[in-house]
Amino acid sequence: MALVQTASGIVGRAHSLTQQNQEVTTDLMFQQMDMANVYLDVAANTLMNDHKYQCIAQATGARNKVSRWLESGRAGITESRRWSTDSNCSVPGMAA
Numbered sequence: 001m002a003l004v005q006t007a008s009g010i011v012g013r014a015h016s017l018t019q020q021n022q023e024v025t026t027d028l029m030f031q032q033m034d035m036a037n038v039y040l041d042v043a044a045n046t047l048m049n050d051h052k053y054q055c056i057a058q059a060t061g062a063r064n065k066v067s068r069w070l071e072s073g074r075a076g077i078t079e080s081r082r083w084s085t086d087s088n089c090s091v092p093g094m095a096a
Contacts, residue, residue, distance in 0.1 A: 025069075029065075029066050029069055032062045032065055032066050033062065033063075033066060035058075035059075035062055036058075036059040036062035036063055037059075039055040039056070039058045039059035039062070040055065040056070040059050042055045043055035043056050043059070
């Protein structure tokens, strides 16, 4: 009986850690998207083309990282964090 209780406790702890890991990973992906928005904001406001293109490349890299994560099937969007929609940044030459 003690073995069953121990196994049950281990399984419960594993489920808890899995959920916690998923929440942390989801939050990290939201932070990636927030950084992409910052890069695009900087690109929209800079007059230096080299800096603009570097910022766009960084934003594209962040977007690609999140896309790969979503395509992997490991995404577990939680209610703890939602997309920020207050940034309406557009950069000339960049498709929305």
